[in-house]
Amino acid sequence: MPKVLLVDTNFSSTPIHDYLLQSGYDVYVCGGNPLDSLAKSCKNYINIDYSDTEAMHALVKTMKFDFVVPGCNDRSYRACANLVGDMYFGLDSAETEQIINNKELFRAFALEHGLSVPRVVASPLTQDIWPLIVKPVDAYSGRGMSIISTSEQHKLQNAITKAETFSNTNTCIIEEFVQGQLYSHSAFLRNGDFQAEFIVEEHGTANPFVVDTSWVVHDFPEKMLEKVRADILRMAKELRLTDGLIHTQFIANDSSFWLIEVTRRCPGDLYSKLIESSTGFKYIEAYVAPFLNQNFFADKQKHQYVNILRHTISQSEEKIFNSIQFNTQLRINAYIPLCMPGDRVKASPFGRIGLLFAQVSEQQAFLALQQKVLSRDIYTLH
Template identity: 25%
Template sequence: MGKRILFLGAAPTQVPPLHYARAQGHYIITCDYLPDNPGHKLADEWHNVSTTDKDAVLELAKQLKIDGIVAYASDPAAPTAAYVAEKMGLPGNPYQSVLTLARKDLFRAFLKEHGFNVPRSQSFYDREEARVWLSEIGLPAFIKPVDSSGSKGVTKLTNASEFDKAFDHALNYSREKLVVVEQQIVRTRYQVAGDGFIVDGKLVFRSWADEHFDKLCNGLVPIGQTFPTSHPKPWLEVAHAESQRLLSLLGMKTGALNFDYVFDESGNFYFLELGPRNGGCLIPEVIRYATGIDLIKYTVDAAVGIPCHALKMEPAKGFWSSYMVHSLEDGVFKELWLSDRVQTKIVEQDIYVKPGDKVRKYLGSNDTLGTMILKFEDLNEMLEMVDNMENDIRVQVE
């Protein structure tokens, strides 16, 4: 018997769970404020309600008598889903815990309070107070909104004279109008990304990747993740233990997680984010290729209370990557140039633009022009190609 499931958001990246839910015979309801989003076409009904308006979504959910709620690959919608689930007694995680994970200021304060490694970081409504704090922690520093996702509104500040511009940029992407000013951790090796899943409070599965950025555009927005991560196993065991400690302290129960963390030059572990939701950037899809584990299925099942006890750790087999097709400059899209060698690596590709479309320089996940999943022969080939992808994939604009 199908269940009535409310999906928060219907963007291209949020379509995979809709396909799974449809295949299971569930009744699909989507909501967001963008009527043209493709997920609405897969729904049995859709509603023009902002996914961040938690009380409006709760009203809608009550009227529709839903059995479950899903915020897939969306940081801003995750607290809303938890709030509705808590108010209606549906499967989900504690609202306050999800809010803590989703908001950078609350997350940093929680980490500090419980003795995790944490960069010096404070949040400000007031620009001048933020400026004083910046002079205290020094440069380089990150200026970012407390509540955006997809690296939108983030600046790596290396010159104090650019502070006002960075503060305004962060404000522009913050609903709360609250800006984080944070010391940069000097990391060793790659930043680590990937997804995991908790069942009954235990981190039963995680698949971690090296995260790649494009040094030719802004260097802050991920362009791809390569599985498996190249980090040493003992470091990953520390990351697992610290993740479990954090999830236990927060009383998280069941559901998907998206990781971002680094190790500093001394090998100390630092959380950047632990999102209470699936990752974007095709992370769940690549994990399905690499491990055979379908986190999209488990996310939908968990939302309607179907037990997820079959889920267990599986290592990545082979060498897999996601890739975000992007432009290095503003202009009009002409064509996508692919080298001969990369064409043999592409397993899936989905290009959102056609010749004549306006494209923007890649400054946030909202500037993605398409996605790919690639398979490589070995770790070295994968890292070398993804780190220098301009040699193999180029968006040509005029």
């Protein structure tokens, strides 16, 4: 029985773990938090800080895994990319991973190759690009970000200090704050082209820097999509990306768009379930295939189209959670609790209460549901 190491123990990686197990693999999981979902439920849990490259090399050498699979966070993919020298499949090099996931390196690469990205600001107090957004170069989930308007220039240094605090390298990037609608383009590369692709509209209701509400868009404008595709494929070619998932967040406004972040690991908060429930596409199977040295053929699948809304229940300030009172009738496709009554839940992005998938048949009712969720009227937290 082939032995697989899944490098992540968060609940978002549960579908990956379950698929590997159902496919007949001997599955191990690793991570540094014994209280994580998979750490508690998987019999083959290895307590290890997978950001420790030497420890990971020693682990795979000792255990002789046949395959390693990244989970649902950037650190997980980085840990796996650092093992490329140990002859594992489907992974970009550590150098390529750095270009993609370090915001400063990615912006420099994008400008060199003519990709559409927000302008980077070198000397913010001597130019007229406002508002600005300040970000850690290597953090995730909206951590350490600030928007600074013209009237708030005096707060810029505080924003820089905050961003550097959330960076492992104490480094931040300052760029123009582009306004528009946030989307994700989740696609599977094969031989330099897209084998399958999906557009998801994304919103942050509890925290403007953190996506907590999303749904699949089936009628995204084709002209805009062609431009987005062209930039992503150019990037894939220049970086010589391996076959597999490429997940890109971008902001669109009228006829313009800007690439914001790119990753090659599976998105978190059960993004895979959103795609699978909305379209019938086997997202996890497609994601895992390259790491198992397999091909995945999307054209064999028959797609369905179902209105599914994914919402992460969270709050804008730290509070004790006791219960949820829903203020409207819902057809709940799935609900995953992430805390218990009496827990003190931190503000987004550091705390989450639950993950909700709601299904609506009629399009107008789906639009109404979207508005209720975006206005945070769909439930009351006690």
